[in-house]
Structures are given as structure tokens and as C-alpha cells.
Amino acid sequence: MERIRLGNTVFEGRNNAYFLPGDRPTLVDAGVATDSVRRDLREGLAAADHEVADLEAIVLTHWHADHAGLAAELQAESGAPVYVHADDAGIVAGDPDAIAAERSIRERRFDEWRIPGGPRAEVTDYLDGHDDLRGGRVDVTPVEDGDRIAAGDGELEVVHLPGHAAGLSAFAFDGERGAGREAYVGDVILPKYTPNVGGADLRVDRPLETYLDSLARLADLDFERAWPGHRDPISDPAGRARVIAEHHRERTERVVSVLDEHGPTDAWTVSAHLFGDLSGIHILHGPGEAFAHLDHLVAEGVVSSPDGEGRYELLDADPDFDELVAVPETKR
Ligand SMILES: [Zn+2]
Ligand SMILES: [Zn+2]
Numbered sequence: 001m002e003r004i005r006l007g008n009t010v011f012e013g014r015n016n017a018y019f020l021p022g023d024r025p026t027l028v029d030a031g032v033a034t035d036s037v038r039r040d041l042r043e044g045l046a047a048a049d050h051e052v053a054d055l056e057a058i059v060l061t062h063w064h065a066d067h068a069g070l071a072a073e074l075q076a077e078s079g080a081p082v083y084v085h086a087d088d089a090g091i092v093a094g095d096p097d098a099i100a101a102e103r104s105i106r107e108r109r110f111d112e113w114r115i116p117g118g119p120r121a122e123v124t125d126y127l128d129g130h131d132d133l134r135g136g137r138v139d140v141t142p143v144e145d146g147d148r149i150a151a152g153d154g155e156l157e158v159v160h161l162p163g164h165a166a167g168l169s170a171f172a173f174d175g176e177r178g179a180g181r182e183a184y185v186g187d188v189i190l191p192k193y194t195p196n197v198g199g200a201d202l203r204v205d206r207p208l209e210t211y212l213d214s215l216a217r218l219a220d221l222d223f224e225r226a227w228p229g230h231r232d233p234i235s236d237p238a239g240r241a242r243v244i245a246e247h248h249r250e251r252t253e254r255v256v257s258v259l260d261e262h263g264p265t266d267a268w269t270v271s272a273h274l275f276g277d278l279s280g281i282h283i284l285h286g287p288g289e290a291f292a293h294l295d296h297l298v299a300e301g302v303v304s305s306p307d308g309e310g311r312y313e314l315l316d317a318d319p320d321f322d323e324l325v326a327v328p329e330t331k332r
């Protein structure tokens with residue numbers, strides 16, 4: 001397997017694509033649709049003595065443009081099927097209904113979070129301005145948890161781990177060192193920072209709980225090594241899942257203390273207390289993250305949101321945080 005480094009400066013930075021040579025040359029993730037990333041990808045394939053036309057399968061971890069952007073043109077050039085989880089298939093395909101549905105949820109959430117007019121216009125401009133990075137329409141082959149895809153000289157097993165995105169999936173395989181399973185994990189876990197939950201895919205219901213369940217499953221799978229969508233390989237994926245869950249427990253404590261100190265308020269104000277002033281994509285990610293935690297606290301009975309209009313009131317200033325945010329056990 002060859003790791004191809006993509007110099008994306010638009011989103012989280014420094015994406016990875018992975019190329020699996022062999023009987024069925026396969027690419028895992030495709031990078032954002034910009035000229036420099038297009039060049040990075042071609043150079044990476046060339047370094048592995050291949051070209052785009054050789055690809056027989058393209059596998060995407062999730063719909064975000066920094067992972068799916070170039071899929072359409074790679075498919076046009078190679079004729080390769082593009083596999084992505086069914087929950088993200090519509091958006092990757094460019095289906096107008098799927099895209100309109102995501103937009104309407106976005107508008108509803110922005111109302112609920114009470115994002116003021118200025119920042120709201122800024123983030124909407126930002127999102128619309130980056131639409132072309134998503135690339136063209138793709139003929140998608142949807143996959144589900146447990147499906148197996150022939151790739152390289154072996155196969156990839158789909159492991160659905162939603163949270164950061166509704167369809168986010170890892171692809172598990174037997175490691176080259178014969179020492180157990182490894183996986184391409186997209187943005188399920190990242191080595192340096194915590195993947196955004198709540199703002200990165202507004203279609204996810206109960207985003208924090210959904211993500212914590214995925215972290216628990218990932219810890220339980222106890223992969224030998226994980227190959228993330230950004231930055232370097234993760235040598236203890238279960239340990240990393242645990243650290244990220246702990247981070248969310250601390251953040252839940254902070255959200256409770258914000259409500260305790262400042263009284264009932266909305267997701268935008270909680271976000272301001274947590275993250276300060278925001279610009280660009282962070283206007284989406286900040287209140288999204290605050291919302292994910294508030295929504296979880298409401299479901300657990302710690303916070304009430306009686307009018308359903310985005311106002312949150314603390315009911316219990318001293319809840320059991322260990323119970324609210326379960327940190328997975330690790331075996332090592
Ligand atoms: Zn992502
Ligand atoms: Zn990403």
C-alpha cells in the first residue's frame with residue numbers, strides 16, 4: 001500500500017489518499033477537487049508506477065469534499081466503481097434531493113442555534129463558495145456495514161462508524177505484518193485533534209451519542225494500526241479513541257459549567273463561551289459541537305430545552321459525567 005499525501009489547504013489540511021496495487025488497483029479517498037491536489041494524486045500514483053486509468057475501484061470513507069472531491073473525474077477517467085456507505089451515497093452522487101435535504105436541515109439548525117445574521121451570512125458564503133470542491137456527479141455503488149470489497153490483492157471490510165458524518169466508514173484489512181487487522185479510518189479518529197461532531201454533518205441525529213458509540217466499537221475492534229484521512233498513521237487506535245472520548249467528557253463538563261454560570265441560553269452563546277470568536281467554517285463547527293453536547297445533555301435529562309427553539313436550561317449542575325460520557329475500556 002502507498003500513502004499519497006495531498007496538500008489540501010482548504011479544510012483540515014494535509015489529506016491522505018491510499019493506493020492499493022495488485023489484482024484490483026484501488027484508491028481509498030480522493031482528495032479535494034483543486035489543481036494542486038489533482039497534481040499530488042497523479043504524482044503519487046506515478047511514484048507507485050500507476051496512473052489514474054489503472055484504477056479498478058475507488059473507496060470513499062465519507063462524503064466530505066476533502067475525501068470525495070476528485071472521485072467524479074477519477075471515475076470518468078478510469079471507469080472504476082466508487083464505493084461509499086449508503087447514508088452518504090446521495091450526496092456523493094450529486095443527487096439534487098439529497099443535497100437539498102442537507103441544506104434544509106442546515107437552515108433549520110442555524111435557526112435553532114440562533115447564529116446571528118453576520119456570522120450566518122459569512123458561513124453560508126463560505127460553504128457555497130466551496131461547493132465546486134465537491135467535484136461532479138458520481139455513479140455510486142452504495143455499501144453497508146459488513147460488506148466486503150475486493151481491493152488490491154485482498155479485500156476491505158466496511159465498518160460503519162457514524163458521527164462525524166452519517167455514512168462515515170472505516171475499511172478493515174489484514175495488516176501487511178501479519179499481526180492483526182488494520183483499517184483506513186477516514187476522520188473517525190485523527191492523530192492530532194478531535195474530529196468535529198455536530199457541525200460536520202448536520203444530518204446525524206444524536207450526534208454525540210452516535211459518535212461515542214462508534215468510538216466504543218472502534219476501541220473494541222482494537223485495530224493494530226489505523227490509517228487516518230489526515231496526518232500520520234495511528235499506532236494505538238483503541239487508545240486514541242479513548243483519549244477522544246475523554247476529551248468529550250471534559251467538554252461536556254465545560255458545557256454544564258457554562259450553563260451553570262451564565263443561566264439558560266442557546267447553542268451559539270455556549271459556543272462563544274467555549275471557543276470565543278469564530279470565522280469561516282468554524283462558525284459551523286463551534287455551535288455544532290456545542291449543540292452535540294447540549295442535545296446529549298437534554299436526552300440524558302441533565303438539561304431541558306422546553307420550547308424546542310434552541311434555549312437550554314440546566315436541571316442538574318452536578319451530574320455523573322462518567323455515566324454521561326462513557327470512555328471505552330482498552331485491552332492493551
Ligand atoms: Zn470529514
Ligand atoms: Zn477530513
